Amino acid sequence: MKTIAYVDGFNLYFACFHHQEFQEDGERQRRDPLFERLQRGKWLDIGAPLRRVSPDAPPDVIHYFTARVSSPASDPDRAERQQTYLRALEWAGVNVHIAQFKKVTKPGRLKTRIACQAAIRSVPDRVHVELREEKGSDVHLGAMLVRDAFTSRFERAIVVSNDTDLAPAIDMAVAQAGKTVHVISPYRQPSTTLQRVASNMEPLARELILECQLPDEIRVNEKRRITKPAAWH
16 A cells, blocks of 8 residues: 655654643643653654554655754754754655745734833733744645645555644545545644544654664765764763
8 A cells, every 4th residue: 555654843843852741640730751751762763653653554655844943042053953863864765845934923912911110001912023933844745745645646644743734635635535644643632623634543652752763873875974963862
């Protein structure tokens, strides 16, 4: 069975390595005990867990969608670490698709009181905030999924994401193109919106991330090597 995987890189990163999720423990909550260990799992061989969750139809092709990050003064090596990882993925046969970050300005309402000597009327309750947002990768992923479904490039697709913006594309691939789309959520609580349109959906087991790592040093050829960033050890 021809299978293609589509990986939402930022959704995967923020779910597994950035956000500290919580588990219910009776009436109390405690920090996910795996979170600190997962910080050593960023050197992920993305194809390995996909083959584990779909042993009968492992992906023949893997597309990985992301955007280039910048390096702030507090983390000057961040962009270099990302580029090293993307080169490692390409060595492993993954097709990497790069989008861009853009600065956007959005309105918002102040929720925190501001101590001010001026009259109350001079303190606005609405402000404009400048943000950097990743643009294009989810659209690219969705468009490629729909194109591949209607041109029968796959019989089964694996989508790694919990982004509800992908629901229309998944719905078209399943309901109109008649393909099977298995969605793997990087978050512990899969989106109900995606569950309604996907053929099936399940959360990504955190243990698989730790078990499915690339070699610490990849020998590309006699002169070139790709080495796991020191900060990820």
